Amino acid sequence: MDDRIKKIRELLEEIDGEIASQEAREFAHNFDALELPGVVSSAIQFLQPLLTPYEAAIYWHMFNRSILKTGQQYCRVSTRGLMNGVVKSASGQSESLSIQTTRGALQGLEEKGAVIQAGEANREGTLYRVLLPEEIPVCASAIQESAQESSSLAPDVEKEADFYNVAENRLRVFERDAYKCRYCGKQLTRFTATLDHLQPVSEGGDNSFDNLATACLLCNSRRGARPVMEAILGQERNDG
Numbered sequence: 001m002d003d004r005i006k007k008i009r010e011l012l013e014e015i016d017g018e019i020a021s022q023e024a025r026e027f028a029h030n031f032d033a034l035e036l037p038g039v040v041s042s043a044i045q046f047l048q049p050l051l052t053p054y055e056a057a058i059y060w061h062m063f064n065r066s067i068l069k070t071g072q073q074y075c076r077v078s079t080r081g082l083m084n085g086v087v088k089s090a091s092g093q094s095e096s097l098s099i100q101t102t103r104g105a106l107q108g109l110e111e112k113g114a115v116i117q118a119g120e121a122n123r124e125g126t127l128y129r130v131l132l133p134e135e136i137p138v139c140a141s142a143i144q145e146s147a148q149e150s151s152s153l154a155p156d157v158e159k160e161a162d163f164y165n166v167a168e169n170r171l172r173v174f175e176r177d178a179y180k181c182r183y184c185g186k187q188l189t190r191f192t193a194t195l196d197h198l199q200p201v202s203e204g205g206d207n208s209f210d211n212l213a214t215a216c217l218l219c220n221s222r223r224g225a226r227p228v229m230e231a232i233l234g235q236e237r238n239d240g
Helices: 002-030 033-050 053-070 079-083 099-111 137-149 155-160 167-176 217-223 228-239
Strands: 074-077 115-122 125-130 194-197 212-215
Touching: 033 053, 033 137, 053 074, 053 099, 053 125, 079 099, 099 115, 137 167, 167 212, 194 217, 212 217
Parallel strands: none
Antiparallel strands: 074 125, 115 125, 194 212
């Protein structure tokens, strides 16, 4: 029985690894450095107010080492490395942080969903995934609420505007849907989300705000020209 459980666990870890690798490739493929000001602005507006000063310093350090430098969400950091050269002690009496302060800040980031441990530790440190604001549940909710409150376009203008090809308009659709796939509920980012036409263009659908839905790449490709409810019910049957 123990061998069977071990094999099942190994298989699950392998599947999780494949999913993580696919998401990482998708993020890297769609990463656009021109969108970084928007990502940083979103983090400052929605994430930073939730962090302590030390948590914020470490988050931006990891953000710099991952997304800014490599265009990917992963980086390795060590407790000792974070203790030195990231930020001075608030007391001003030390150039480095204590190990307790550093571990506490890193744990705080994990508890708030800003970073996730993605691998085991080695000599270079522990592998972490640095999340964007739209992936962090508490931030995603605030982003969605802000998008709803700031919506000032009249219904007829929203219908006429192109929300499929215009970058800033695409983000409004993603924000409305809290960056979640309308069909399977998967949490996405601006670099992994796609837009799906509720009424296909082949059947007269347009690029208006109300005719577009956030979708992951898999659900978007699976749906094709099928009706929306048929796609949702089909996904529910697959999950069941």
